[in-house]
Amino acid sequence: MDCPDCGDERTRVIDTETSADGTSVRRRRECQRCSFRFTTYERPEWDSLQVKKRDGTIEPFDRAKLRAGIERAVEKRNVSEPTVTNLVDDIESALQDRETRIVSSSLIGELVSGRLRDVDKVAYIRFVSVYRAFSEPEEFLRELDAVLDSEVEDFEPATADDQSPNT
Ligand SMILES: [Zn+2]
Structure with a gap:
């Protein structure tokens, strides 16, 4: 160099x-002629999106794997194939739009669960219970409560008390 x-x-x-x-690898270098010191960074050039798993290993993004995870969650639920395809497309493009070529598996989990929550609550619960690997039943119940609470908010008709005056 x-x-x-x-x-x-x-x-x-x-x-x-x-x-x-x-x-990445950072190297401090020194010129043998003028003794100027500078730093270089060495990174692999990824052609495709890479996923960093919880154990630290990195593997290429696998669309089929993402789809399989979603399909497992929506099994026997009233969620159509095109809806699943849209979801996968959505998540993949959100990941591709990021500046980094490496995304964490937990970020993918968050993206999937965020969208599944709007699609089907049961599928959402199934999905988070797998990817967050709840170790305590309490954690699972807390998540379930949160979903059920929002369900009530979603479907309860607004009453006069809920309407705040526009100021
Ligand atoms: Zn020099």
């Missing part, structure tokens, strides 16, 4: 450090 200061090609690496998340 040429020195950014004098352009000499004789630069040497004086320090190498891997980033905390393991996705």
